[in-house]
Amino acid sequence: AQKITQTQPGMFVQEKEAVTLDCTYDTSDQSYGLFWYKQPSSGEMIFLIYQGSYDEQNATEGRYSLNFQKARKSANLVISASQLGDSAMYFCAMREGYNAGNMLTFGGGTRLMVKP
């Protein structure tokens, strides 16, 4: 079974509007971490936001927020006020277990395209 599932291969959003990128995960661990990364065409992985499994509040970082629904095992990324520079691939990833050095498992990614 896939550990991280991103069901939207591609998404369009109008500039200045908000967009939600979906991510569901599967783990039997009680302690885990969820990450979102942005990958522009240059290939670098840009860290956006992190949510720990024990965090009670949804994580926010500027225009990025994470809609964490633990019971549903979903960790959707919300980007507010989309900008043209937001056009990129977005990956959801999970670290299982408490150890910050454990490997990350990535979802298949969503390509976001922002329309002017």
Added chain:
Amino acid sequence: GAVVSQHPSWVICKSGTSVKIECRSLDFQATTMFWYRQFPKQSLMLMATSNEGSKATYEQGVEKDKFLINHASLTLSTLTVTSAHPEDSSFYICSARDTGANYGYTFGSGTRLTVV
């Protein structure tokens, strides 16, 4: 902030030759390095995990004799693709365990390998 310098950023080599990719942590000690491969329009797939001073642990299906990983110091890990073939053409990216930044992971900028 934490930086992992990855070189080269791109390389073209002839079939049958070997290519070395370096990842160097510039301002922290990377006890663990993760090596990922990303084929076009796909996600990042973990190839191997290397710990300083010990042998790398390879994921199932990754040929350890073909993808040689050396992690001889706390600041340098290398991946050598031996006897490269066109099917090895891919984007290779490293990620260092970094307990001080980005919730544990700092990525290199990636290497685009083309084998002709």
